[in-house]
Amino acid sequence: MKLELRGITKRFGSLVANDSIDLVVEPGEIHALLGENGAGKSTLMNVLYGLYDPDDGEILLDDRPVRFDGPGDAVAAGIGMVHQHFMLVPIFTVAESVALGYEPAGRLGIIDRRTARKRVTEISDRFGFDVDPGAVIEDLPVGVQQRVEIIKALSREAKILILDEPTAVLTPQETDELIEIMRQLKAEGTSIVFITHKLREVRAIADSITVIRRGKVVGEATPDTSETELASLMVGRSVSMAVDKDPAEPGDDGLVISDLTVLDSRNNVVLDHIDLTVRRGEILAVAGVQGNGQTELTETILGLTEPLQGSITLDGKELTGTDVKSRLRAGVGFIPEDRSTSGVISTFTVAENFILDLYDVEPFARAGTLRPQVIQDNARKRAEEYDVRLRDVDDPISTLSGGNQQKVVVAREMSRPLRVLVASQPTRGVDVGSVEFIHKQIVAERDNGTPVLLVSSELDEAMNLGDRIAVMYRGAIVGIVPGDTDRDVLGLMMAGVPLEEAQAQAAVHRTALAAADDQTEEAP
Amino acid sequence: MSEHEDRGRPEEEPQVPEEPRGRADGDARAPAGAEARADGEPEAPTGAEDRADGDARATAEEPARGTRQPAPGPSRSAQFVRDLLSGSWLVTVLAIFIALVLSGVLIAGADARVQDAAGYFFARPTDMLGAAWDAVSASYTALFRGSIFDYQATSFARAIRPLTETMVFSVPLVFTGLGIALAFRAGMFNIGGQGQIIAGAIVGGYIGFGMNLPVVLHLILAVLGAALGGAIYGGIAGVLKARTGANEVIVTIMLNNIAVYLIAWLLTQPAFQQPDSNLPRSPYVEATALYPTLLGPPFRLHLGFLLMIAVTALVWWLVERSTFGFELRAVGANPEAARTAGVSVSKVIIVAMLVAGALSGLGGSAQVLGTEGLLTAGVAASYGFDAITVALLGRARAWGTLAAGLLFGALKAGGFLMQSTTQTPIDIILVMQSIIVLLIAAPPLVRAIFRLPAPRPGRRQRSVLEAQEVAAA
Numbered sequence: 001m002k003l004e005l006r007g008i009t010k011r012f013g014s015l016v017a018n019d020s021i022d023l024v025v026e027p028g029e030i031h032a033l034l035g036e037n038g039a040g041k042s043t044l045m046n047v048l049y050g051l052y053d054p055d056d057g058e059i060l061l062d063d064r065p066v067r068f069d070g071p072g073d074a075v076a077a078g079i080g081m082v083h084q085h086f087m088l089v090p091i092f093t094v095a096e097s098v099a100l101g102y103e104p105a106g107r108l109g110i111i112d113r114r115t116a117r118k119r120v121t122e123i124s125d126r127f128g129f130d131v132d133p134g135a136v137i138e139d140l141p142v143g144v145q146q147r148v149e150i151i152k153a154l155s156r157e158a159k160i161l162i163l164d165e166p167t168a169v170l171t172p173q174e175t176d177e178l179i180e181i182m183r184q185l186k187a188e189g190t191s192i193v194f195i196t197h198k199l200r201e202v203r204a205i206a207d208s209i210t211v212i213r214r215g216k217v218v219g220e221a222t223p224d225t226s227e228t229e230l231a232s233l234m235v236g237r238s239v240s241m242a243v244d245k246d247p248a249e250p251g252d253d254g255l256v257i258s259d260l261t262v263l264d265s266r267n268n269v270v271l272d273h274i275d276l277t278v279r280r281g282e283i284l285a286v287a288g289v290q291g292n293g294q295t296e297l298t299e300t301i302l303g304l305t306e307p308l309q310g311s312i313t314l315d316g317k318e319l320t321g322t323d324v325k326s327r328l329r330a331g332v333g334f335i336p337e338d339r340s341t342s343g344v345i346s347t348f349t350v351a352e353n354f355i356l357d358l359y360d361v362e363p364f365a366r367a368g369t370l371r372p373q374v375i376q377d378n379a380r381k382r383a384e385e386y387d388v389r390l391r392d393v394d395d396p397i398s399t400l401s402g403g404n405q406q407k408v409v410v411a412r413e414m415s416r417p418l419r420v421l422v423a424s425q426p427t428r429g430v431d432v433g434s435v436e437f438i439h440k441q442i443v444a445e446r447d448n449g450t451p452v453l454l455v456s457s458e459l460d461e462a463m464n465l466g467d468r469i470a471v472m473y474r475g476a477i478v479g480i481v482p483g484d485t486d487r488d489v490l491g492l493m494m495a496g497v498p499l500e501e502a503q504a505q506a507a508v509h510r511t512a513l514a515a516a517d518d519q520t521e522e523a524p
Numbered sequence: 525m526s527e528h529e530d531r532g533r534p535e536e537e538p539q540v541p542e543e544p545r546g547r548a549d550g551d552a553r554a555p556a557g558a559e560a561r562a563d564g565e566p567e568a569p570t571g572a573e574d575r576a577d578g579d580a581r582a583t584a585e586e587p588a589r590g591t592r593q594p595a596p597g598p599s600r601s602a603q604f605v606r607d608l609l610s611g612s613w614l615v616t617v618l619a620i621f622i623a624l625v626l627s628g629v630l631i632a633g634a635d636a637r638v639q640d641a642a643g644y645f646f647a648r649p650t651d652m653l654g655a656a657w658d659a660v661s662a663s664y665t666a667l668f669r670g671s672i673f674d675y676q677a678t679s680f681a682r683a684i685r686p687l688t689e690t691m692v693f694s695v696p697l698v699f700t701g702l703g704i705a706l707a708f709r710a711g712m713f714n715i716g717g718q719g720q721i722i723a724g725a726i727v728g729g730y731i732g733f734g735m736n737l738p739v740v741l742h743l744i745l746a747v748l749g750a751a752l753g754g755a756i757y758g759g760i761a762g763v764l765k766a767r768t769g770a771n772e773v774i775v776t777i778m779l780n781n782i783a784v785y786l787i788a789w790l791l792t793q794p795a796f797q798q799p800d801s802n803l804p805r806s807p808y809v810e811a812t813a814l815y816p817t818l819l820g821p822p823f824r825l826h827l828g829f830l831l832m833i834a835v836t837a838l839v840w841w842l843v844e845r846s847t848f849g850f851e852l853r854a855v856g857a858n859p860e861a862a863r864t865a866g867v868s869v870s871k872v873i874i875v876a877m878l879v880a881g882a883l884s885g886l887g888g889s890a891q892v893l894g895t896e897g898l899l900t901a902g903v904a905a906s907y908g909f910d911a912i913t914v915a916l917l918g919r920a921r922a923w924g925t926l927a928a929g930l931l932f933g934a935l936k937a938g939g940f941l942m943q944s945t946t947q948t949p950i951d952i953i954l955v956m957q958s959i960i961v962l963l964i965a966a967p968p969l970v971r972a973i974f975r976l977p978a979p980r981p982g983r984r985q986r987s988v989l990e991a992q993e994v995a996a997a
Contacts, residue, residue: 323868329866336864341858341860342864344861345857348854359851368847
């Protein structure tokens, strides 16, 4: 089916989220919609899916204008959508999930499970999805859950599939499988709209690329456009994708973690005998699919979680058994993975957030009393230094964009003398310009001789910044490898494959993304 | 969804706010946990070059806001505190206005003449309207005369006595209201004002009548004792919450009941009874332990009023300016972030409840060492519950609570004269207070009635825009 959007305009109040966007997706084409967070990609897709009424413009399917009053209409017309956050009920089986909202009910309104199962098996077999219709959703890996979402869309005879940031939650190998699935769907004639901000994937999969910035189409591109070119289109100015850093000059051991074991509240082992050493002047990146113990690792270092056994020493001094405050005072800098829940207090002012963990030390407080003037001056100074765009330091921090909020967190943690920096997902949900800046700051901190433990579920980030990379899987360290290790090897390790085996496998089978890597390396 | 599972669901770029959540789309919605997490991460690009992006996203988020599931943030109480603090003064004033209008309707409806005239309303509607006007204006005039200034009084002292009565009634309300407001700021619902007043009154009262001490020292000790009694009583709830996670609402309500029966039992014990009497009344507090009156007879206004103003200032400093207040507000707004910043959340919870209890205990001292002068089972009257309303009306801020306490003191003082001169039942005052609270707790309702714009999204949008204009410049 051919999809055409003509002059789609969507305004919210006086502001224009989509400004007369034109987009043509040919039948059987994989069309990438590339843009930064907030560029208007999702708004556009929500218009297409019938969730928003466009203020202007029209949608054409096979050259016939259509109007959707809701997702039901869109689904009936053959449009399927796989959301970034899956819309699945964890306790349902695959068959039930697929049937939900489209129940093949028999007499008395009883759901015909057999038909539902049959449909799942049919689609699963046709595309080689390998999904058991009887499996319960919460037991399935994320990659398979995503396939369930795709099956759901296909079972409603979707001719156009919208995938919203589908790779955000996948390991490289799972991504590779998804790419394979997308190619099969394409071969069957399904058109795919693929929303992403990851340049590498776009170049590996897409047939054509539309770049959106500030709600407008700013360019069309082909897969052979270079990443740097795509990035500048996306951001609107030239950006350097690679991180400039000199080789690390590691010194003494800074942070030493040995035999660290942590249980969660249900007594499941979440950290399994972890041994890690971060030396002064190096960045140790911890890679891995999210939820494999990285969160617990950083929280245990800060003291939010007490370990069952093992030790954490900083410059030879034991940290375990002390509280969070004394660890902060001992020079632990901490950039939490979830800015909104742990990094900032959204109702507090920008100035207050700049001193969130320094509120009771000189010069910000004296004799138990805060000194608003000093706190404000500090905020103005740091905001300037770290290029935080704000109107007034006394505004609530929620008025700042995500990137600027994150800069506040980074500035706060780096503005005091550090003995170690623990940075967890430091650039999550941050615009490209700020990513570049934050990366530079982290490298600068390393060059000052601070040991840096960087946790990132973005493999690119771990590879760009890490001098060494430790891969975590199910609470254990699979292996620690040099920063320039092959992407496929890392990907396999992220799935729990030990180093040697991963190297052997990677030598045999190259994923699409790694192949793209190879090309890039050959190009210059 | 449990925390564990939540973590198990990886997500990278939370870009969700663009997605309209309110509309059902026939798909199974993800469980609340996943959405809440994503919502918690509003994402806006910045800077000159990204300006329109910011526009797109600031707006894209708005439509979702109204229909989104409530309390997506770290906790329900944090959300409540946020709403409470962000409410505008206009809403407060309008809420009081509506309460006066609705109470007026009730006053008219309860009036015998109005009821008579309603019988022949269609023959002579002016009769009923006139009667209604008379009833309402007479009641509100009496309310004013009873609480602020009695212009019909024969002497100046009598004319201003109502105002001093208002001040007297406000003292326990403000003290206890401050205790509840402070707990609100720490993210806790302290419903235990009543029990804490009683606990304070018991200790303060016992020191007052059971001991013989020199003049100044006796009062100081009795007041401190009252604060200590309240602090211990509030502290129980704090410790239980911090150590075991017990819900402070339930604990404080139960503690209220315990306090009510504790004082009833104590007043049957010889140590707490007037000699040669079987009545459940304590001996009178020694004159050395009473708050001295400020103006002398016939005024009841006592030193507790000045103490109340000083304590209000102290609470303001403690919450808004002290480092402990920073911790307290951080815990109230986002306990997770507070913990990450090195704040001991359980310490804050315990200390906050100790201080809140001490403030309510001071409210008890105002009763037993001030207006009442002795301990009875009804020493706390309903101040502990009225104070919740006072704290809400004062938006959990120190000076706001003081103002709200004065208003409620006025309603209390004026209610008596209103009842005696116009036969308007004093229960109307309770209705009035309840309507005010209902409207404060439901700002959207007030906004809807007066067609006010929703304050937060608008302000936020403006700020984001202005911020970007600044950046662009």
